[in-house]
Amino acid sequence: MSGESSAHEQIKRAQALIDLGRQEQAVELLVTIPQTTPLLVATVNCFLAYAFAGLGKKDEAYACARRALEAEPNNDTALFWLAIVEPDDAAALQHTSRLIELDPDWVPYQSLHAISLLRNGRKEEAEAVAREAARQAPEDVYVLGNLGDVLQDKRSPEAEQVYARILEMEPDDLHARKALARIKQKDEADESARLYTDILATDPDQGDVALQLNWMVFGNMLSACAYVSTRYAIAWLLAGLVYAVGLRTVAVVIGLLASLIFVSRVARSFRSDTAKLGKALGMSPRAAFIRIYGKLPISSIMATLATIMMTLPPLIWAVLALVGRASSWWAAVGLPILIMACGWGLAHAAVRVVRTYQR
Structure with a gap:
C-alpha cells in the first residue's frame, strides 16, 4: 500500500x-x-x-x-x-459568502451563511436564508439546527418545534437537547432541569450543562429582579406623586407595600426554581441549591449580592422612613438608587462570568 x-x-x-x-x-x-x-x-x-x-x-x-x-x-x-470556528463575526460572514460562491447549490453552506448573518446582527436576512435552506433540506439535522438557532435568537416559539422535530429524527442530538433545555429554562424550569440531567447522565463531561443548571436558578432570579426593578420605578413614582400633595405617610406605606410584594415575588421565583431543580435531581431543594452553587461559586455569589442590592434598598428605606425623616435628599433617594445601580452592574458582571465559563 x-x-x-x-x-x-x-x-x-x-x-x-x-x-x-x-x-x-x-x-x-x-x-x-x-x-x-x-x-x-x-x-x-x-x-x-x-x-x-x-x-x-x-x-x-x-x-x-x-x-x-x-x-x-x-x-x-x-x-x-x-x-464555523472564526472568532471574528465580519470575517465569518466573508467566509460563508465565499462558500456560496464556490458551491451555491450546497444547502449546508447556505444554512451556515444564515448563522453568519445572525452573528452580524442581520436577523431578518438570517431567518429568510435559514428558512429557505430548511425548505430545500427538510430532513437535514444540521440545517434544521441552524434554523432553530436563528429562531431561538429571535425568541420565536417556533424554535422549540424545530428542535423537537430534530429529536424525532435524531433522539440523541446533543445540540437540539441542549437548545430545548435552554428554551424551557425560564418558564418550565423542572422540564429544563430534567433535560439537562438526562444529558449529564449520558455524558458527564458536558461541563456547560452543569453551568446551565446553576444558571437556571440564578439567571431566573436575576430576570425576576429585572422585572421587579421596572415595577419599583412605577410604584415609587406613584408614591412620589402622593408625597408631593402632602400625604407623606400614605406615600411611604404605598412604597413599603409595593416593596414587600416585589421582594416576595423574587423569593417565590427562587423557591420555585430550586424546588423544580431538586425534583429533577432527585434531592431536596436545599441539597440541589448547594450542589449547583458549588458548580459556579463566583457568579453565584455575585448574583446573590446583586439580587440583594437590586431588591432590598427600597424596602429598607420604606421601613426607616416610617420611623423618621431622612437627613437629606441624598440619603432619601440618591443612596438607594446608587445601591440598586451597583446591583445592576454586579448582575451584568455575573452574566459575563457565566458566558466566559461557557466558552
Missing part, C-alpha cells in the same frame, strides 16, 4: 472515531499522518478542525482550518470549518 493510500485509510479511521464521539483518539491518530501533499495537508487539518471543534478547543480548530485553507485556497471544506 502506498504512503498516500495508507494516509487516506488512517483518515477514514479518524473520521469513524469522530463520528463515535471519540475526538481525542481521532486527534492522536491524525497528528501521526504524514502530510506530504497539499491535499493531505488540507484533509488532515480539516478533520483536526472537526475533532478540536467537537472538544470545544476553538483556538486549535481555528489554527487547523487556517492551515488547511492555506494548503488549498479553494478547498470549500476547509473554508466551511474556518467559518
